[in-house]
Amino acid sequence: MNTTPVTHTVTVEGMELRYTVRGQGAPLVLLHGFTGAGSDWKHVFDLDSLAERYRLIVPDLRGHGGSNNPSDAFTVRQCATDVLALLDQLGIERFRAIGMSLGGNTLLHIATRAPARVERMVVVSSPPYYPAQARRIMATLTEESRTEAEWAEMRARHSLGDEQIRALWRHGRGFADSYDDMNFTPPLLSTISAPTLIVYGDHDPLYPVELGLELYRSIPRSQLWVVPGGGHGPIFLEHRDAFARTALAFLGE
Numbered sequence: 001m002n003t004t005p006v007t008h009t010v011t012v013e014g015m016e017l018r019y020t021v022r023g024q025g026a027p028l029v030l031l032h033g034f035t036g037a038g039s040d041w042k043h044v045f046d047l048d049s050l051a052e053r054y055r056l057i058v059p060d061l062r063g064h065g066g067s068n069n070p071s072d073a074f075t076v077r078q079c080a081t082d083v084l085a086l087l088d089q090l091g092i093e094r095f096r097a098i099g100m101s102l103g104g105n106t107l108l109h110i111a112t113r114a115p116a117r118v119e120r121m122v123v124v125s126s127p128p129y130y131p132a133q134a135r136r137i138m139a140t141l142t143e144e145s146r147t148e149a150e151w152a153e154m155r156a157r158h159s160l161g162d163e164q165i166r167a168l169w170r171h172g173r174g175f176a177d178s179y180d181d182m183n184f185t186p187p188l189l190s191t192i193s194a195p196t197l198i199v200y201g202d203h204d205p206l207y208p209v210e211l212g213l214e215l216y217r218s219i220p221r222s223q224l225w226v227v228p229g230g231g232h233g234p235i236f237l238e239h240r241d242a243f244a245r246t247a248l249a250f251l252g253e
Contacts, residue, residue, distance in 0.1 A: 003048045010086065012086055018060045021056065023052060027057055027090075028056055030099075031106050032102070036157065043240070044243065046244075053248075074174070096120045097110075099123050111196075125200060127206075129182050137206060192220070205232060206232050
């Protein structure tokens, strides 16, 4: 089977969205975190092996990686609209998905807006709303406070220039005062029909594990995995193998 990745750019929702496809089989959508890019998933999975089981659709979300954002506005709700528009263009009606932080937030929007389209999903470090401790951290996302190492890391991920990177930090700072974009109530979450694995680190500085419990209690067919010693996004480095095993076993049920 050919598992070579093929990268495309498509116009959706007034933007140029870059995405990569590889493999065949049931579609699996991988959604990265804020200030990340689709390429981050190579640090989580053996993508060649995964593409032997699934058709992988891996976008760069709005304003990230190789995707632009001409509107210079950013909401998670819009990211969900973008992803659904991409899947419509690809002719994909039903899909499985994994989302990390921003990616998981995007999946919460998709799964409440179009429940029948999500077959199964894994959401990692994704809250129903932004708590006060996250807002305090978000407010510090200034360009001036970034180190040269952070700039170098961002430039390696985002290919559209330094203004793209400045815009991402500006949008992240704006989350501190956003109250309507991420505001999922238990009744709304109860409309999610997809079996959902909720993954939280018990040392997440942004989103305390209690928020994972709120999701677990509200989403009808959910399971909660609290990763001991895990921080925000406990899917990399020492947590990589355990996450890959657990997430893929859940998706394959």
